[in-house]
Amino acid sequence: MSDPFGRDAQELIRREFGDVLTLLERIPSSIDPDEALSLVGWMLKSNEPPGELLRTDPLEELRDLFRFYALLGALAFSPYGIEAEFVKKATAKLYRARIERKGSLEGSLLKIEPTEGIPERDRKILERAMDRSLPEDEREKLKLKYRMHLSEFLELWEGSLKEVYVRKGYAYLRWDEALKLWEMAFERRFDKAVSLLADVRDELPEFxxxxxxxxxxLAGEYFKERLEKLGKVGAKPLRFDLFPPCVKEALKGVPAGMRNYAITVLLTSFLSYARICPNPPRKDVRVKDCVSDLRVIEEEILPVIIEAGNRCKPPLFEDQPHEIKNIWYHLGFGLTDKPTLEDSGNSTWYFPPNCDKIRANAPQLCKPDRYCRGVKNPLTYYLRRLAREERSETGEGGEEGG
Known part of the structure; x- marks a missing residue:
């Protein structure tokens, strides 16, 4: 299988299982963990996937899907950790190499089609732009192989439209450009799939x-040098400059009608998870599972929430002093204003609401920037930007959009 998210793969899953959850239930009886790990373990020894993983057997397509989706199921228990980064990097390289070996994007997740010819006048202009002294194989790389509807293209393309041949609502692409777009689409679909599975991980087998x-x-070994420099991904001081736009808007203070949602629901959940439990091991995690005392909440999180509440018009906690109890309630301590660590678990520690819920309940907070593309939850936004910042600090690449 050259693209596990492609149209061919999705049709196979629908035909054999009906949906991905049924597929995930079947996998533990079909393969063992080591077989799934073979898709990514090569990263510890090589920069390129081994030949045996590039050879695809049509009779083994289902088993190949088992291995990939087994990894996605595992990442449901670590959707924001280095494990997800490791698997995404390895599988993007692997499936891109398979597509290159196949020489075609047919059946992939990319909504793309072969070019049907370019008008003679345009073709001559394009040819003149090429250096005729180039070898034939180099000239071949410059040929426009595919076209993509402009609306779909703009969802992925981050460069200037001046770099692309556009005609009658289509962007025409070279082979290398199409591959790059596929890789971007794959990574976004990967993040979305892991995020969706994280919501149902309690239903997944222990496997x-x-x-x-x-x-x-494996991920710890691969990122060993980075982890030694920065410490393992986990609780660390907040980076306000990397917060998503909706959280920054809430921090400024909001008018009546949005105060309870922006401050008590969004800020309380986002700041607490981002600061003390950015990669929760399970859905029913409690604050006392992540910290040994309440000082980090009382000294670093609660003051920020109260300050944002005071910026509201009218000030939230002056107008509704009982709302402090609701803050602790949303942190999982029950309805109290004098909690102890042992009270953790008396109510649910609410996870940050997804972007669609924020748009529905407080649309004025939603002011997307370029980093919001492909993101379904504000915590995901923050952790992705934080990871990019850390990669930049260790010389592994700076920030980029998407």
């Missing part, structure tokens, strides 16, 4: 938690 632990070892 996936065991696989997640093995992935953690």
């Amino acid at each position: 996936y938690e065991e696989l997640k632990e093995k992935l953690e070892e």
